[in-house]
Amino acid sequence: MSFTLAIVGRPNVGKSTLFNRLVGRKLALVDDQPGVTRDLREGEGRIGPVRFTVIDTAGLEEVTDASLPGRMRALTERAVDSADVCLFLIDARVGVTPVDRTLAELLRKRAPRVILAANKAEGRAAEAGLIEAWELGLGEPLALSAEHGIGMDDLLRALEPIAAEFPDAAAIFEVDVGDEVDDNVDEEGGGAALPAGRPIQIAVVGRPNAGKSTLVNAILGEDRLLTGPEAGITRDAIAVTVDWMGTPFRIFDTAGMRKKAKVQAKLEKLSVSDGLRAVKFAEVVVVLLDVQVPFESQDLRIADLAEREGRAVVVAVNKWDLEEEKPQKLNELREAFGRLLPQLRGAPMVMVSALTGKGLDRLHTAIVKAYAVWNTRISTARLNRWLAAQTADHPPPAPAGRRIRLRYMTQVKTRPPTFVLFASIPDAVPEDYKRFLVNGLRRDFDMPGTPIRLYLRSGDNPYANRRKQNVTSLDKHKPRRFEG
Structure with a gap:
């Protein structure tokens, strides 16, 4: 296995900027104000031929209580204890501070290996801070600029001896879990199979303080994510990988999403934007509601x-x-769900307690089933037999006396199930008849709750053109008749 590198330091020294450079993507939120990072964020880092797991941590501060900064420090200390090497970052322009000295002493006691680096070292203003870094007694400081990529060669040379102890650190860097799967299907309903062992991508979304991080911790079985009574603790969309009840998952814990009008601060806008990207990246979205205030307008928007x-x-x-009144509340929730979210009729609704872990087995079952339905493939033959039965019992209307012929249907994609229906006058098919067909697909092919896409196209059976072309090509070879 490759080694783990934890980036540590006091707030606002550039840890997240360096993390983004090492993973090659802007995964971590970056802002000028200190304390942006709160949770531990992991990524696959690379410098030249050396590969490793890199952890972005919250800024270490001199706090030991149960406050939010104290809980952030506890998470960072856990990363220090578990990492193979710690990259201790200071600000070269500010120089060594009393907090830096305290953290250096902590790392000497707890970290197996420490690499000292002075970030923001571009320009003459950083020279004095770079010299001061020798006072920390952690060896020669590396001069880095995470923003401009300066000093990466020096960091590589510092990591090479460590990589030599971990043979897999030089293995070929493969597979990003975000790689797209071929979800096209052919006319027989077949298609590329999902890669074996590929984790299901889940995004847990909801309003602030709904318990998203607590739920993810309950699934992981450990306090991996920062939690507490304060609303809006999570800022980044943090991804964690877990084998949950025998099924591999990659779970994204997102920041709470408030109404757009209430989101004013730049940092909160970045957090919400990060959460929206997680929704687009996910395959299954778990919308987490608070039983005490369910189905508020923001829940419905999400x-x-x-x-x-x-x-x-x-x-x-x-x-x-x-x-307390569980049966009555359950009936109320089901009624409200069907009334307020008709577009998700049939989607699973699971009662859970993230604090006690109750209901997590049912949540797992619901997610796996929703994922399977989302990947549903239906053969073209079955679809057209179904279409013939539907149009026989409920033919489409005839606007202005013009009869609409529904000629052919095929599934072109999964994830979500996507169908194309060829009609004589596609623009004249009313929306309510399209909903009738979509609801029929969902009912008759057992696809409850999953989004279904139905597109109408003009023309006949697209495969009829092939036969016409074949006949035309044969006609070209017939003997011509000359008249004189």
């Missing part, structure tokens, strides 16, 4: 967003352990 993006949706109602 669920509608997931449906419009074509993601499979599972609704989870959290804090179920606090509800």
Whole structure:
């Protein structure tokens, strides 16, 4: 296995900027204000031929209580204890501060290996800070600029001896879990199979303080993500990989999404944008509601967003352990779900308690089933037998006396199931008849709750043209008749 590198330091020294450079993508939020990073974020880092797991940590501060900064420090210390090497970052322009000295002492006691680096070292203003770094007693400091990519060669040379102890650190860097899967299907309903062992991508979304991070921690079985009574703790969309009840998952814990009018601060806008990207990247979206205030307008917007993006949706109602009148509340929730989210009719709704872990087995089952339905493939023969039966029982209307012929249907994609229907006058097919067909597909082919895309095209059976072309090509070889 490759080694783990934890980037540590006080707030605002450039840890997230360096993390983004090492992973080659802007995964971590970066802003001028200190304390942007709160959770531990992992990524696959690379410098030249050396590969490793890199961890971006929250800024270490001199706090030890149960406050939010204290809980952030505890997470960072856990990363220090588990990492194979710590990259201790200071700000070369500011120089060595008392907090830096305290952190250096902590790393000497707890970290197996420490590499000292002075970031923001471009320009003469950083020379004094680079010299001061020798005072920390952690060896020769590396002069880096995470923003401009300066000093990466020096960092590579510092990591090479460590990489030599881990043979897999030089293995070929493969497979990003974001690689797209071929979801096209042919006219017989076949298609490329999903790669074996590929984790299901899940995004957990909802309003602030709904318990998203607590739910992910309950699935992981450890306090991996920062939680607490404060609303809006999570800022980045943090991805974690876990084998949950025998199924591999990659779960994205997202920042709470408030109404757009209430989102004013730049950092919160970045956090919400990061969460929206996670929704687009996910395959199954778990919309987490608070049982005490379910189905508020923002919850409905979030669920509608997931449906419009074509993601499979599972609704989870959290804090179920606090509800006293459970049967009555359950009936109310089901009624409200069907009334307020008709576009997700049939989607699973699971009652859970992230704090106690109750209901997680049912949530797992609902996610796996929603994912399977989202990948549904239906053969063209079955679709057209179904279409013939539907049009026989409920023919499309005839606007202005013009009869609409529905000639042929085929599935062109999965993830979500996407169908093309060829009609004589596609623009004249009413929206309510399209909904009738979509609801029929969902009912008769057992696709509850999943988004279904139906597109209408003009023309006859597209395969009829092949036969016409074949006949035409034969006609060209017939003996010509001359008249004189």
